[in-house]
Amino acid sequence: MEKGGRIRYVRAMQTAANLMPIPGHVDPVPVPRAPSLRPDGRIDLIGLPKDALRETLADAGLEPKQAKLRAKQIWHWLYNRGATEFAQMTDISKAQHPWLAERFVIGRPEVVEAQVSTDGTRKWLLRSPDGHDYEMVFIPDADRGTLCVSSQVGCTLNCTFCHTGTMRLVRNLTPGEIVGQVMLARDGLGEWPSQPEGRLLTNIVMMGMGEPLYNFDHVRDALKLVMDGDGLALSRRRITLSTSGVVPMMARAGEEIGVNLAVSLHAVTKEVRDEIVPLNRKYGIDELLQACADYPGANNARRITFEYVMLKDKNDSDADAHELVRLLRHYRLPAKVNLIPFNPWPGAAYECSTPERIASFSRIVFEGGISAPVRRPRGRDIDAACGQLKTAAEKKSRAERDREAAAAEAVAAA
DSSP states (O other), X not given: OOHHHXXXXXXXXXXXXXXOOOTTOSSOOOOOOOOSSOTTSOEEOTTOOHHHHHHHHHHTTXXXXXXXXXXXXXXXXXXXXXXXXXXXXXXXXXXXXXXXXXXXXXXXXXXXXXXXXXXXXXEEEEEOTTSOEEEEEEEEOSSOEEEEOOOEESOSSOOTTOSGGGSOOOEEXXXXXXXXHHHHXXXXXXXXXXXXXXXXXOEEXXXXXXXXXGGHXXXXXXXXXXXXXXXXXXXXXXXXEEESOOHHHHHHHHHHTOOEEEEEXXXXXXXXHHHHOGGGGTXXXXXXXXXXXXXXXXXXXXXXXXXXXXXXXXXXSHHHHHHHHHHHHHTTOOEEEEEEEOOOOTTOSOOBOOHHHHHHHHHHHHXXXXXXXXXXXXXXXXXXXXXXXXXXXXXXXXXXXXXXXXXXHHHHHO
């Protein structure tokens, strides 16, 4: 690659995984640096928009017309055929395959561990080229298959009921790392060549590790690739973005991405939501619900989903249910409420509401004219259920880390 092209790419990649201050967010998020290139110096083509793919090929030395043609061919092989090697691209001359392989790579996240639950849920522990771990989950159902995708390594929100929230925030995932999760799931499910009919992976939820709206640009760019009719071609109606309530970015998400919106509400009073969703101290319930009312494209056919984790004696009373109905009616929201039985994890300060209490809460909301199904926990036995994602390295107890350190010292001393 020519020097100018490499410099432009390095700068783009350094920006892509950094955490930038969010408009309207008073306290800027830390800005850890991301790796600029792969250790071998090659460029990963996954995650590049069409124009950027063409420009990257041109910067590497192809003539403009040839770069345009090759970009179109490579794009098809990447996102329609699932190719992972240039040698698979039969409409590109064999003589050019080594030239491409020397400069570029078709990346996938490294799979550290793959687990399958007794209920069929699959979880992958993934590792980035710079050595950071994150997770994704595939949940199969009779009529759909949903991939839960991560947007960050770690999380900055510190929601007290969420295991992921106890992790430190490391960095944003790049567009390629986000799209790469979808590609890897397609690999594992045998979903190539890409086609709209008969898919096992039918839906995507941005509900994995991290707050998607604190990685807005890269989530947007990744989802554009997923929704591209010439690419993975997944309808925006089958994609849901979940936020804990980053109010200043919600309208922009509706305008620039236009997917379904889910909001992690989890409480109906300031006191309780301040405790379990600390972001509420910055953007309160009323401000959040007004942003939901203003969300572009929300209507009765595309309702906003409100996620509500059921915590024993914390947010699960009949009074809480009645207040939830009142709030949603007050803001005239086209709403659906997902009631989520709390999924326990070691050290959690909460217990799950009893089945009877959950049933009573659901009944009250239903009687208020709002759908309130109870989400069936999936993947609990492999820590893949809602709120349980946390990488293996972060799950180690202090005692485990101390034992490992002592063992390392003993080896060094010997």
